Amino acid sequence: MRDHLIRELESYLHQQDFGKNWDGAYQDVIPTIRHYFVSNGFETHLLSEWESPSRDTDLVARKERLTVRIPWAVDYNGRSMVLLHAIQVNHTQSA
Numbered sequence: 001m002r003d004h005l006i007r008e009l010e011s012y013l014h015q016q017d018f019g020k021n022w023d024g025a026y027q028d029v030i031p032t033i034r035h036y037f038v039s040n041g042f043e044t045h046l047l048s049e050w051e052s053p054s055r056d057t058d059l060v061a062r063k064e065r066l067t068v069r070i071p072w073a074v075d076y077n078g079r080s081m082v083l084l085h086a087i088q089v090n091h092t093q094s095a
Contacts, residue, residue, distance in 0.1 A: 001089055002087065002088075002089045005068065005089060006084050006087065009033060009036065009070075009084055012036050013029065013032065029072075029082045030046075030059055030070075030072065030082070033059060033070060033082070034059060034061075037063075037068070040063070041063050042061040042063040042068075043061070043063070044059060044060065044061045044062075045059075046058070046059060047069070052069075054069070054071045054086070054088075056071035056072060056073045056083065056086075057071065057072055057073075058071050058072075059072075065091055065092045066089070066090070067088075067089075067091075067092075068087060068088070068089050068090075069087060069088040069090075070084065070086075071083045071086050071087070
């Protein structure tokens with residue numbers, strides 16, 4: 001499921017003309033990814049690095065029992081970068 005979601009997000013970003021250089025995360029990419037999730041029925045919110053287990057800022061998307069966390073961080077040049085291959089997908093089973 002995780003790999004499928006990464007491919008879908010990459011494809012969606014390519015369609016939005018982001019190519020492979022996804023810097024300026026907060027200004028450009030995160031709102032676009034957020035739009036992707038909202039249009040697919042997810043609720044989204046941002047989790048600060050202080051609240052996040054990864055210690056990166058995360059976009060969190062939830063739908064029913066599925067939670068997706070997409071971290072982004074600052075690279076050595078001071079640019080914010082989306083870390084698609086570091087996403088976490090958690091699916092909880094019903095009791």
